[in-house]
Amino acid sequence: MKSYLGLIPISAKVRRRQNRMTLSCIIFAVFLVTGIFSIGDMLVRAETDNVRKHGGNWHINLENISEEEAAFIAGRPDVAAASWFDMVNMDKDRDYTIDGIQTVLCGVEEPFRTDIMTYFPQDASLKEGEAILTPNARALLGVSEGDTVTLKSPAGNYRFLITGFRSGDSHYATDSGVGETTALLVKGEQVGMFLHVNSFREILSANGDRGNPAYYVQFSAKARIKRTLAGIKEQFPEAKINEHMILLAAAGASENRTAKNIYAPIILLSLFVLLAGVLMISGSLSSAIAQRTQFFGMMRCIGMSKKQVILFVELEALNWCKTAVPGGIILGTAATWILVFLLQYFVGGEFTGMTAIRLSPVGIISGAVVGILTVLLAARAPAKKAAKVSPAAAVSGIGDDGKQKKHRANTKVMKIETALGASHALSSKRSLFLIAGSFALSIILFLCFCVLTELFDIMLPIKSYSADIDISVMDGGERIAPDLTEEIRGMNGVKRVFGRQYAAAVPAQFSAEVDRDAADIISYDDIQLDWIPKDGDMRKGGDLQTVYGDQGCVLCIWDKDVPLNVGDTVSLSGSTVKITGMMTSNPFSNNGRTDGDVILICSRETFIRLTKEVNYDIVCVQMAPGSTDEDAEAIHDLVRGRYEYSDRREEADQSTRFVFELFVYGFLSIIALITVLNIVNSISMSVSARIRQYGVMRAVGMDGRQLTGMIAAETAVYAITGCIAGCGAGLPLSRLLYDKLVTAHFPYFTWTVPVIPVLIILLFVFAAALAAVWAPSKRIREMAVTETISEL
Structure with missing residues (x-):
């Protein structure tokens, strides 16, 4: 042994048992950091890839800009792709049809098909005179690639060659959090047609029609997005800019309030995780050094300087990192892979495309940095303390540092x-x-x-009323007769059927002061009323039993802008009903708010008495365990063409x-x-x-x-x-x-x-x-x- 440092591996072998807990603390600290950051990185990648696949690879779209302004933006070196997008007749308010079927028209440019969106077939094209249709056109129109279709409009007919069909569904979240369609999620008996923007504009111009054009922009990988976005906003103050929130948030460039609200908690939790590792390792190292005070004093006796003691302690701590840091990283990476495997094979959906065996540089680097830096920082103070141990204290074995304590133990009060x-x-x-x-x-x-x-x-x-299949009234269509619910209830694979009726803006007078003169009324079947307390959807102080049957009592959905409470009365259609319970939130909105509207929940019997309407507006079907796609399709065949059919079984999956x-x-x-x-x-x-x-x-x-x-x-x-x-x-x-x-x-x-x-x-x-x-x-x-x- 040529130097004192040669004692480090010898000490590690001799004190293997004592060092075991210190090594465990370092391993678990690195594991915790590596696992959290790796899983977070994997989930962000998966969500980002999924958003690009289904919602498009774009960062912003701009409204209220001119052709010249759009060309200027497209020419910026930090813009990878840009395209116009416009759409009409989504709400069937225009007279554009193919073979008598309402048709949504969508105008785009070539970069929209090739770079911004992924739901176009690679071998399709969108030259003038060509079109890509939505997938349902195959069945509704009986057409395939290479066929021609005639679009009828008030100004004349237009023939287009079908070059392909859109694949999959797509949606994105705007800065207001509202989902808007860019993949033409057509409704019922309706098809969608993608055209080159020039053809699209010619049709609209001939018909005296106008759309609502938006200019989609995809920034390059090397762009400093936050600065670029700020520059565009400053240069075009009149433009309305909608952010692709998830992609911008992943790049750390979103100005959206929702994204900003998420940034801070993530950073805060990350700091806590890092701090937990620091304190854990520091405490362990401090105790490890403290129990060897006499050893370091003896080393001082045989000539080791204070600097050498400090170096010895720091290198000894780094020696622990040789095994502890890789061990923690391996455990954290393994935990990540296990979670990815579960997401892939038990959840599927957007997680199907995740690569299970993939390393996360963010997680590995975070774990290694936390492990090594924390150990070095944590060893610094104990090393200085060890260096201060006097040789006299080491020889005599008195005290840890030879200093007298300022306070003695208080034995007057305690044992x-x-x-x-x-x-x-x-x-x-x-x-x-x-x-x-x-x-x-x-x-x-x-x-x-x-x-x-x-x-x-x-x-x-997990709500009891979650439906697998929704059957609702089509725009301008007839309501759903109770006989249909009975017919569905008797079909194979059906577990439960229930429905709701809806009456909007019914004139109303309130016993409390409310800035509304109308209320919305929604009926619940008895089984839905039974589920309210089970799901925790009712505020304390109400009496649900009075709502059953026709007892003249209703529930009201609570909202901070609705000054109604239990005991208040509402006059509707010449009848007065009493509020005997408050719902915790609005189950028919994404944010649970009513935005100041008064929404009353009543029994089916009360609804019929107030409105004279016996038919349903929506019927919900819960399928039995073991039901098949054929069972669901049989229900679809029963209502096809008469009512809107929504298969929500994938949404109801709780995996x-x-x-x-x-x-x-x-x-x-x-x-x-x-x-x-x-x-x-x-x-x-x-x-x-x-x-x-x-x-x-x-x-x-x-x-x-x-x-x-x-x-x-x-x-x-x-x-x-x-x-x-x-x-x-x-x-x-x-x-x-x-x-x-x-x-x-x-x-x-x-x-x-x-x-x-x-x-x-x-x-x-x-x-x-x-x-x-x-x-x-x-x-x-x-x-x-x-x-x-x-x-x-």
């Missing part, structure tokens, strides 16, 4: 063992901060991740929710496991650092029960301090995240103190603390007094 244990915990502010801080951070992370579980409950609700819950609860479990390991490790190493003191105490007469009480008191100080700090910081942060992620988008949900999660994590911490006391106290009791006194 001697309890006072000594508390004194040990409070004697080092750094150790108290690191150990209690890591406990607190585990609580904070747990409470913050619990917000995500509530968010998933809201975004992916997506299951996997995301598995992800969140999995990481909650990891946080809990790390909490246990951290507590056990910290207490064990704290005891090991004072093993000589415990030996001396046993030598002067302290028994095993008192030693256990002393360790328990030290642990209790760490646990209580950590719980107070964790709850004190975790609850406000939980509320902040809830406001940003939930209340900002679903105003009818407000934060309440998460009593159950708080109790769970507190009980978990204290249970882990109790378990942590047992092992070191048992070890001390089983050691001989001479062994503990001579322990190095």
Whole structure:
């Protein structure tokens, strides 16, 4: 051995058992960071790829710009592709038909087909005189590629060669969060026709018609999108700019409020995860160095300088990283692959195209950086402390650092063992901060991740009334007779059928002061009323039983802009009904709001009395387990041409929710496991650092029960301090995240103190603390007094 550094591998072998917990802390910290960042990266990639596939690869579209302005934008070096897009007759308000079938017209340019959207066949073309049709045209028109069709308009007929059919469905979210179609999701007996924008404009001009053109822009991969977007907004202040929120958010360039609300919580949670790793490793290293104080003092005695001690400790810590960091990265990557596998094979849909065996540079780099930098930073302070150990203290074995304590243990109020244990915990502010801080951070992370579980409950609700198939009235069509519901109820594969009736803007007078003179009325069948309390959709203080039958009572959907409450009355169609319950939110809107409209829910019998209408506006079908596509298609054949048919079985699939819950609860479990390991490790190493003191105490007469009480008191100080700090910081942060992620988008949900999660994590911490006391106290009791006194 030519230098002191040659002792590092020797020390690692000799202290393999003692170092095991430190290595475990580093591994789990790296695993936690690698796993979260890798999974986040994979999900962002999957969602981005899915959005590009179904919603198009564009970043913004602009309205209210001229041809010259559009040409200027297309010529910018940071724009990869740009195209006009226009569409008419989506609502069947024009007279454009093919073989008598209403036809939506859509005008685009070549970059829209080749670069911006992906739902066009590669071998199709859109030259003048050519068209691409929606897939349903094959059945409705009986045509195929190479055929010609005649478009009839008030100004004349136009013949087009069919070069292909659009594939798949597509939609995107605008900056207002509203889904708008760009793939011509045609309705019922309607086909869509894509034309070159010049042909499209010729038809509109001949018919004296106008569309609503938008200019789609795709930025290049090297573009500084945020700066480019700001420049376009400044240069064209009159233009209305709609963002492709998900793609811009993935590039960190979205100005959308929704995206900005998501950025901050993600960054905050990431910082907490990083900080958890830092505190965990710092506490472990600090304890590891503390229990070898005498060793470093002895090294000083034989000539090691302070700088050499510091270098020795730092290189020893890096030596741990050789195995711990790769181990944590491998575990984190494996966890990511397992989740991707579950998403692919149990959820499918947008996750089908994900590559399971793919490394995430973001996750690997984050894990490695956190592991190495945290270990170096965490070793710095313990290394300086080790360097300050005096050779005299090492030889005599008195104290850790040779310094006298300012305060002695208070034995007047507490028993001697309890006072000594508390004194040990409070004697080092750094150790108290690191150990209690890591406990607190585990609580904070747990409470913050619990917000995500509530968010998933809201975004992916399991509602009893979720339908597999919706049958609704077509525009201007007849309502659905109750006989049809009975016929469907008797078909193969059908589990349950229920319906709703709807009357809009019924003149109304209210007993309370409301700035509306009308109300919307919706009927529920009895089974739907039964589901309201089960699904938690009714506010406290109501009486649901009075709504059944025709008792003159209704429910009202709560909204902060609707000043109605239980006990108020509403006069409708010459009858007065009483509000005997409030719904928590509007199940017929995406954000749960009524926007100030009064919406009343009543029984079918009450609805018929108020409106004299017995037919349904919508019928919902829930299919039985084991039902087939043929069963669903039989229902479709029954209503085809008379009513709108929507197959929502894929939407009702709860496997997506299951996997995301598995992800969140999995990481909650990891946080809990790390909490246990951290507590056990910290207490064990704290005891090991004072093993000589415990030996001396046993030598002067302290028994095993008192030693256990002393360790328990030290642990209790760490646990209580950590719980107070964790709850004190975790609850406000939980509320902040809830406001940003939930209340900002679903105003009818407000934060309440998460009593159950708080109790769970507190009980978990204290249970882990109790378990942590047992092992070191048992070890001390089983050691001989001479062994503990001579322990190095």
